[in-house]
Amino acid sequence: MKTVIITGTSAGIGFKLAQIFSEKNFKVISLSRSSNINEIKSENIEHLSFDITSNGDHQKFINHCKMNKIKIDILINNAGLLINKTFKEITVEDFKKIYEVNLFGVVKLIKNLFKFFSSDAHIVNISSIGGLIGSSKFKGLTAYSSSKGALNVLTEVLSEEYKDSDLSFNSLCLGSVQTKMLEKAFPGYEAEVSPLEMAEYIYNFSVNGKKLFNGKVIPISKSNP
Numbered sequence: 034m035k036t037v038i039i040t041g042t043s044a045g046i047g048f049k050l051a052q053i054f055s056e057k058n059f060k061v062i063s064l065s066r067s068s069n070i071n072e073i074k075s076e077n078i079e080h081l082s083f084d085i086t087s088n089g090d091h092q093k094f095i096n097h098c099k100m101n102k103i104k105i106d107i108l109i110n111n112a113g114l115l116i117n118k119t120f121k122e123i124t125v126e127d128f129k130k131i132y133e134v135n136l137f138g139v140v141k142l143i144k145n146l147f148k149f150f151s152s153d154a155h156i157v158n159i160s161s162i163g164g165l166i167g168s169s170k171f172k173g174l175t176a177y178s179s180s181k182g183a184l185n186v187l188t189e190v191l192s193e194e195y196k197d198s199d200l201s202f203n204s205l206c207l208g209s210v211q212t213k214m215l216e217k218a219f220p221g222y223e224a225e226v227s228p229l230e231m232a233e234y235i236y237n238f239s240v241n242g243k244k245l246f247n248g249k250v251i252p253i254s255k256s257n258p
Contacts, residue, residue, distance in 0.1 A: 034077075036060040036105055037239070040085060040142070041112030043068045046159070046207075049232035050109060051078055057236070062103070064094070065112065085112050085138030091145055098149045105149050107239050110139045111159045117173040128176045135180035140187065153199040155243040156191070157235070160184050160206045162254045168206075181206070185250040192248025201243035207231060208254025 037054050041047040042063040048070065054061045055075040063070050064083035071080070081097065084090045097103070114134035116127050143156060162168050164181025188204035195202070208226065234253065
C-alpha cells in the first residue's frame with residue numbers, strides 16, 4: 034500500500050483529497066490543526082493534529098515517521114492561509130503569519146521528510162493562480178499571492194537541485210474553488226469549481242503527473258490568467 038501525506042485536511046480540498054485517496058486504497062496520513070476526518074469511515078486514514086507553524090509538531094511528526102518506519106510516496110502541501118486586506122491595512126505580522134503557513138511551513142516539512150521519501154516520491158505544492166507572474170491580480174492579496182509566488186519558485190529550484198534523483202516537484206496554481214477559505218476572504222463570491230472537482234484533478238495529477246512533469250508551475254483555472 035502506498036502512502037500519501039496531505040496537509041490542511043480539516044475541510045475543502047484537503048478533506049476531499051483524503052477521502053479520494055483512501056477510497057483508492059492509499060494509506061493516508063492527514064495533517065491539520067483540527068479535522069472532521071473521522072466522518073470518512075475508512076481504516077486507511079490516520080489523522081494527526083498538526084500545526085505547520087509549530088516546530089514542536091514538526092518534531093513529533095518526524096518521531097512518528099521514524100517509529101512507524103513510514104515511506105512517503107506522495108506529499109501534498111495543501112495547507113494555506115489567506116488574509117484579505119489592502120496593502121495599507123495589512124501588517125507585517127499578517128505577512129509573517131501567511132508566509133509561515135504558505136512557505137516556511139512547507140520548507141520545514143519537505144526538509145524534515147526527505148529521509149522518508151520513497152526513491153520516486155512526488156511532492157505536489159498547492160499554489161494559486163495569483164502567484165503566477167503575469168496573471169490577473171486582486172487587491173487585498175499582496176501577502177497571499179506573493180507567498181504563493183515564492184512557493185512556485187521554490188518548486189522550480191528544488192526540481193533543479195534534485196534533477197539527478199527520481200524525486201518530482203510540481204506546483205499546481207489553482208483558480209477559485211468554493212472553499213471555506215474563499216468564502217471567508219470573499220463573502221458572497223461563488224466559484225465555478227467545487228472542492229470535490231478540484232480534489233479529483235489533484236489526485237490524478239499526484240498519482241500520474243510525475244511521469245510527464247517535474248519542476249513545473251501549472252495553472253489550473255478555467256479563466257486565462
